[in-house]
Amino acid sequence: MNNNFKEYDYIRDGAAIYTRSFATIRSEADLTAFTPAEAKVVVRIIHACGMVDVVQFVQMTSDFVMSAKSALQAGKPILCDSEMVAHGITRARLPSDNEVICTLRDPRTPQIAQEIGNTRSAAALQLWGQKVDGAVVVIGNAPTALYHLLELIEQKGYRPAAIIGMPVGFVGAAESKDELATRKDLPHVIVRGRLGGSAMASATVNALASELE
């Protein structure tokens, strides 16, 4: 790479980039509302979206971090509503080689969607079945998936260990997360309002999966 061409002046070391990023976030973000373990999650959410201000919208139950970490360490599966979420999870950080499952592209999903009169994102959850029990459920895209998760929990009696509720957008995202927020009996984290998305959702899993920052 030594030649006469322009070389740009930037940090090329991945570990150094992480260190500086997290230091910047911690110097700018007001994390006083969170425990140290919770703050680690919030730092990664901020890191994923580039917005320190997102901190004001992050809300979690006091049992969320502990319950999610225990499930991951026990080898429970991680159930995701979108391929982007599933591919944002860093497999090397997972403590028990946990299964990461997304059934959106399962060939049965379109027909289930027709049958139940809902989106494919919602229909995909029906294929999770019993696996929801004790799992970490990650909704990073579709409000309909979060709504349907709440319906399945009520109808089937499933009990996830933790719910990462971060659908994004303009139709149902804020409302579905408000519904989840009323369920204090379900360990969860949300990003209130329209903000959310697969990057924040998978960053939350990555934060919980390992003590390494």
Add this chain to the structure above:
Amino acid sequence: MNNNFKEYDYIRDGAAIYTRSFATIRSEADLTAFTPAEAKVVVRIIHACGMVDVVQFVQMTSDFVMSAKSALQAGKPILCDSEMVAHGITRARLPSDNEVICTLRDPRTPQIAQEIGNTRSAAALQLWGQKVDGAVVVIGNAPTALYHLLELIEQKGYRPAAIIGMPVGFVGAAESKDELATRKDLPHVIVRGRLGGSAMASATVNALASELE
């Protein structure tokens, strides 16, 4: 699904959700700085992140939309810096069954990273080789990938048809996009500052890939 359990009141029709989302975005966002074709891209970027205000940071060259669309219609590949970007691209929308390539997990990438003293995200670009010529390049994660793309363009004389420059974060994201912005000879779109990410980047491809909103 008819039983005595609570059913939530929400829109379950995917097409209706899209229509209402885009209508909300167009009613709230000031898109006057963009041509109708450019506005379609901006609407999808807003849709991906849930933030109408992102519009003020979107900046593109006047030849970007035309150049990117022509490349997609001509069947050129889409080169992505991350798996999340690659998995956010809706294959069914692509006009020519275009190849979607991400070499981040190629087994050769870690060694190249060591050899060139850069991140794996940057090193992965070296495996694209000549494919960069005429391609649509999508950087939705790593500032180092965008910097290295500019280095490769200068050193090898590659000429992508269009660059979607949307790395996110606190170290180098703003700076690498500022560098791309100086290259008026390269058709490109950026989201200035810290904002960006795989969702906005793949949404840009999805907007360009089909006339369907």
